[in-house]
Amino acid sequence: MAGLFITFEGGEGAGKSTQVKRLGEQLQARGREVVLTREPGGSPGAEAIRKLLVEGAASRWDGITEALLHTAARRDHLVKTVWPALEAGKIVISDRFVDSTVAYQGYGHGIDQAVLGALYRAAAGDFRPHLTVIIDVPLDVGLKRAAGRGGAEDRYEGMDRSFHERLRQGFLSLAAAEPARCKIIDGTRGADQVHADVMAVVAPLLV
Numbered sequence: 001m002a003g004l005f006i007t008f009e010g011g012e013g014a015g016k017s018t019q020v021k022r023l024g025e026q027l028q029a030r031g032r033e034v035v036l037t038r039e040p041g042g043s044p045g046a047e048a049i050r051k052l053l054v055e056g057a058a059s060r061w062d063g064i065t066e067a068l069l070h071t072a073a074r075r076d077h078l079v080k081t082v083w084p085a086l087e088a089g090k091i092v093i094s095d096r097f098v099d100s101t102v103a104y105q106g107y108g109h110g111i112d113q114a115v116l117g118a119l120y121r122a123a124a125g126d127f128r129p130h131l132t133v134i135i136d137v138p139l140d141v142g143l144k145r146a147a148g149r150g151g152a153e154d155r156y157e158g159m160d161r162s163f164h165e166r167l168r169q170g171f172l173s174l175a176a177a178e179p180a181r182c183k184i185i186d187g188t189r190g191a192d193q194v195h196a197d198v199m200a201v202v203a204p205l206l207v
């Protein structure tokens with residue numbers, strides 16, 4: 001498949017959406033065709049599933065139900081949005097992707113990683129992002145930034161503190177296991193500096 005698939009990961013309020021937008025603008029300014037998308041969501045069907053996942057009480061779904069809903073949304077997102085854009089040679093940038101499922105449902109809720117791996121393969125086969133940027137911030141920094149965001153999409157934010165601790169460690173562990181694909185960036189600095197670090201890891205892919 002032609003094109004380039006870049007994903008952004010990290011906990012609540014890490015600065016993912018800010019950096020997705022900045023990277024998109026930068027690549028467009030360089031004349032690239034860019035599609036910005038997100039998970040859960042990114043296609044009409046997956047956006048409908050998103051509402052089920054990100055709104056309502058934290059206890060609304062258990063871990064395996066969440067994993068199944070995220071997988072259904074991911075399949076639709078890939079088929080309807082990501083793969084057609086990559087076939088057309090575009091750069092697709094997604095605000096969250098499979099590593100969030102590994103972190104939230106795996107490290108957060110304790111769902112077996114082998115089960116999550118099987119679900120991912122059912123949805124995506126052996127397709128993987130070319131690059132995954134993980135923005136890391138301490139819990140309190142992220143939750144404080146996310147609280148300022150407002151809106152109804154606060155279901156995951158409402159999980160307890162130990163859940164958020166586990167998922168932060170989860171992102172760091174999964175990055176350590178796949179250092180060629182996953183790059184960790186310190187998200188505590190200003191957005192301009194974080195963007196510069198993002199450009200440094202994206203640049204080698206732009207040849």
Ligand SMILES: Nc1ncnc2c1ncn2[C@@H]1O[C@H](COP(=O)(O)OP(=O)(O)OP(=O)(O)O)[C@@H](O)[C@H]1O
Nearest residue numbers: 011012013014015016017018145146187189190191
């Ligand atoms: N490097 C930064 N320094 C300070 N504030 C930032 C930085 N990056 C983003 N912010 C601010 O923090 C808030 C959360 O940022 P953003 O929405 O990009 O995070 P996110 O990771 O997408 O969060 P969520 O998990 O809630 O989707 C926003 O108000 C944003 O303007």
Ligand SMILES: [Mg+2]
Nearest residue numbers: 016017018095
């Ligand atoms: Mg966001």
